[in-house]
Amino acid sequence: xxxxxxxRWLVPPAALSIHLAIGQAYAWSVFKSPLESTLLExxxxxxxxxxxxxxxxxxxxxxxxxxxxxxxxxxxPRWAMAVASACFVSGFLLSALGVYLGQFWLVVVxxxxxxGIGLGxxxxxxxxxxxxxxxxxxxxxxxxxxxxxxxxxxxxxxLTNQLLVAFGGSGTDAEPLxxxxxxxxxxxxxxxxxxxxWLLIRVPAQxxxxxxxDPSKRRTGALIxxxxxxxxxxxxxxxxxxxxxxxxxxxxxxxxxxxxxxxIYQDYFPDPAAPQALTAAAAGFxxxxxxxxxxxxxxxxxxxxxxxxxxMYRLYLGVGALLYxxxxxxxxxxxxxxxxxxxxxxxFYGAGFATVPAYLRDLFGTYQVGAIHGRLLTAWSTAGVLGxxxxxxxxxxxxxxxxxxxxxxxxxxxxxxxxxIIGFVCxxxxxxxxxxxxxxxxxxxxxMPTGAQA
Amino acid sequence: MTESTxTESTxTESTxTESTxTESTxTESTxTESTxTESTxTESTxTESTxxxxxxxxLLRAVxxxxxxxxxxxxxxxxxxxxxxxxxxx
Numbered sequence: 014x015x016x017x018x019x020x021r022w023l024v025p026p027a028a029l030s031i032h033l034a035i036g037q038a039y040a041w042s043v044f045k046s047p048l049e050s051t052l053l054e055x056x057x058x059x060x061x062x063x064x065x066x067x068x069x070x071x072x073x074x075x076x077x078x079x080x081x082x083x084x085x086x087x088x089x090p091r092w093a094m095a096v097a098s099a100c101f102v103s104g105f106l107l108s109a110l111g112v113y114l115g116q117f118w119l120v121v122v123x124x125x126x127x128x129g130i131g132l133g134x135x136x137x138x139x140x141x142x143x144x145x146x147x148x149x150x151x152x153x154x155x156x157x158x159x160x161x162x163x164x165x166x167x168x169x170x171x172l173t174n175q176l177l178v179a180f181g182g183s184g185t186d187a188e189p190l191x192x193x194x195x196x197x198x199x200x201x202x203x204x205x206x207x208x209x210x211w212l213l214i215r216v217p218a219q220x221x222x223x224x225x226x227d228p229s230k231r232r233t234g235a236l237i238x239x240x241x242x243x244x245x246x247x248x249x250x251x252x253x254x255x256x257x258x259x260x261x262x263x264x265x266x267x268x269x270x271x272x273x274x275x276x277i278y279q280d281y282f283p284d285p286a287a288p289q290a291l292t293a294a295a296a297g298f299x300x301x302x303x304x305x306x307x308x309x310x311x312x313x314x315x316x317x318x319x320x321x322x323x324x325m326y327r328l329y330l331g332v333g334a335l336l337y338x339x340x341x342x343x344x345x346x347x348x349x350x351x352x353x354x355x356x357x358x359x360x361f362y363g364a365g366f367a368t369v370p371a372y373l374r375d376l377f378g379t380y381q382v383g384a385i386h387g388r389l390l391t392a393w394s395t396a397g398v399l400g401x402x403x404x405x406x407x408x409x410x411x412x413x414x415x416x417x418x419x420x421x422x423x424x425x426x427x428x429x430x431x432x433x434i435i436g437f438v439c440x441x442x443x444x445x446x447x448x449x450x451x452x453x454x455x456x457x458x459x460x461m462p463t464g465a466q467a
Numbered sequence: 468m469t470e471s472t473x474t475e476s477t478x479t480e481s482t483x484t485e486s487t488x489t490e491s492t493x494t495e496s497t498x499t500e501s502t503x504t505e506s507t508x509t510e511s512t513x514t515e516s517t518x519x520x521x522x523x524x525x526l527l528r529a530v531x532x533x534x535x536x537x538x539x540x541x542x543x544x545x546x547x548x549x550x551x552x553x554x555x556x557x
Contacts, residue, residue, distance in 0.1 A: 030532075304544075
């Protein structure tokens with residue numbers, strides 16, 4: 014527990030040191046090529062195999078967040094961050110060993126299974142604590158942390174590339190030892206980097222409030238509850254499942270562009286005369302979308318503290334559908350319009366992740382918000398499969414049918430519009446949680462997390 | 468003994484301000500027991516109390532930990548931003 018005078022502004026960097034590390038998962042693609050040209054050389058479906066560690070990692074993220082959420086709330090953020098660090102770092106070390114021994118299955122188990130548990134536990138570990146430290150600005154606080162997850166790949170991608178080059182693990186003559194050394198060094202870097210998180214994290218005293226903030230003057234609204242709901246009861250409420258659909262479809266819509274960003278750009282603005290310039294422009298498009306994804310997490314989530322969570326999701330889903338419609342109708346007639354729409358869509362994608370913990374706090378209170386958040390992240394795992402399947406399947410079918418240019422994506426984008434509209438309707442249906450689900454005061458007191466107290 | 472005093476005073480404050488907790492006397496004993504048995508956490512509380520007494524240390528710590536996360540993030544951001552101009556030269 015934090016002593017008197019402990020600055021709450023030390024908590025976001027503690028959370029960031031975990032999220033910036035585990036956000037490395039989005040940079041897994043950097044390892045794909047080296048693995049395919051070494052351990053997986055000559056194997057059919059090498060591309061599919063090289064994706065397995067990442068895919069298993071994302072599945073484990075959702076599962077471990079759902080399974081361990083209650084334990085994270087009970088044992089506190091330091092325990093969770095330490096476990097997340099241990100699992101995530103072990104994932105890298107096992108992968109290093111696997112590549113060194115030439116055993117790809119060890120990379121899958123290490124990075125995907127063990128590291129994936131680190132992803133899930135690490136993702137939810139600081140959320141409840143940040144919400145407790147920032148009762149006046151929960152959207153800003155969770156936005157900072159979850160922006161870190163989006164920003165993790167920005168660090169890991171160039172770092173991995175540079176390490177692979179330095180150790181001889183990249184290019185046509187990539188050596189397994191170089192890849193193994195890259196995994197090893199990255200594991201050690203993350204072990205040090207993440208240690209600040211679990212060393213620094215503190216929970217506030219029970220009666221702590223921000224200086225100058227009067228709890229009685231907190232922002233009120235029909236959806237902002239002063240009561241608390243346990244994780245077990247939360248998943249029996251319609252509000253949880255409506256929000257599950259909202260998150261799932263918002264993420265699916267974002268992945269619709271993110272998954273095939275470079276090919277989409279090249280199909281929308283082809284330039285056969287300058288293929289290298291087109292490749293560089295497509296890389297720039299991917300970069301600007303990554304930036305929009307990260308900044309949207311902080312910006313829109315912070316604005317939710319002023320405008321309210323439900324209104325923000327009206328924006329993400331309603332305006333998101335209109336933006337997809339604009340891209341579908343204007344196709345490549347205007348590059349500025351295309352970029353403007355794509356950037357906003359990706360900022361809404363990131364914002365959907367960052368705003369949801371505060372939305373959960375509004376609906377279910379702070380009692381087990383970490384555990385509830387963990388269960389909700391199964392929507393992300395689902396969307397992680399749904400989005401790529403929709404976009405890739407349809408785009409591949411259109412290519413086989415000989416369709417060229419933006420028309421390849423018309424049907425996929427139309428489906429995204431439909432999903433966003435369904436998400437918008439679900440958001441409109443969210444009402445305050447019925448009081449029959451509220452925790453009795455005495456029961457909540459006796460089951461206070463020891464980790465949060467200690 | 469410092470930590471127990473601090474912990475108890477915190478508890479006293481919380482019971483006086485939060486009616487939620489005063490309603491359950493059995494909970495009070497649960498809380499007291501847990502704080503007294505978890506020696507690790509109470510020891511760290513004592514250390515933290517000492518640390519928090521110096522604002523200069525707090526400020527230095529805040530600067531260092533924010534640099535710890537913003538410097539790598541800035542590096543990643545720079546690596547990203549240098550790719551963006553190519554988007555507009557096409």
